[in-house]
Amino acid sequence: MRSDIEAPPTHGVGAAARGRHGWRPRWDSRRSTPPETPAREASGSTSTPEAAVEKVNLEEKFSRFSEHWQPKVVGELNGQQVKLAKVLGAFDWHQHDNEDELFLVVKGRLRLEMRDRTVVLDPGEFFIVPRGVEHRPVAEEEVHMLMFEPASTLNTGNLRNERTVESPERL
Ligand code: NI
Numbered sequence: 001m002r003s004d005i006e007a008p009p010t011h012g013v014g015a016a017a018r019g020r021h022g023w024r025p026r027w028d029s030r031r032s033t034p035p036e037t038p039a040r041e042a043s044g045s046t047s048t049p050e051a052a053v054e055k056v057n058l059e060e061k062f063s064r065f066s067e068h069w070q071p072k073v074v075g076e077l078n079g080q081q082v083k084l085a086k087v088l089g090a091f092d093w094h095q096h097d098n099e100d101e102l103f104l105v106v107k108g109r110l111r112l113e114m115r116d117r118t119v120v121l122d123p124g125e126f127f128i129v130p131r132g133v134e135h136r137p138v139a140e141e142e143v144h145m146l147m148f149e150p151a152s153t154l155n156t157g158n159l160r161n162e163r164t165v166e167s168p169e170r171l
Contacts, residue, residue, distance in 0.1 A: 058106055061171050062086065062144050069163055071147065072157055072171045083147040083168060085155075090138045094157035101129045101149045108143035112136075121145075 017050035031132075061074050061084055068088045087110070103112060104126035112119045112127055113136040119127045126146075128137045156164045 022088055028149060056082075057137060058084070058144075058146070062106070064171055065169075068142075069155070069165075071165060071168045073168050076151065079151055079167075081151045082152075083149070084144070084171070085147065086142060087137060087139045088142045090157060091136055091162065092163060093134055093136045094159045095134045096129075096131055096149075096153055096157045098131055099150045099153045100131050101135075101153060102125055103129065103137070104146040104148070106144040106146055108139060108141055108144055108145075110143045110157055111138040111140070115140055121160050 071083040
């Protein structure tokens, strides 16, 4: 059977019209190339180690909560967490002795006060507060922000008070 398929035809059409693939005309074998592109993309998307990983839409995640200063975990990798929070007003001065903390503003304007400087973040901007640096986030109007930090990071750092969230909810 196989030898029948691979054997060149013995009559009917000239050898010039026979490609490596038998009777397919040249134009047809070219047209067979494009389908390889989606096939390659498909194999790429399924080759990720964690098949269950799904993309995250920040707008959709932010639409699922409204409370302020209550970080939500929306992703985890390498012992770090991606958290989202809506904030309004001034938080408490605190520091993280062992964790650098990234703040990325998605909506609004965040003022990150430190003892020796203040950084103002607009949407699309981030700042990394180094470990051990006292800081206080302040939002005159509601801010939507993303934080990236080790899973061990407590939102109030060295403080424990009514704003401390021991185990942030996962969205
Ligand atoms: Ni902090």
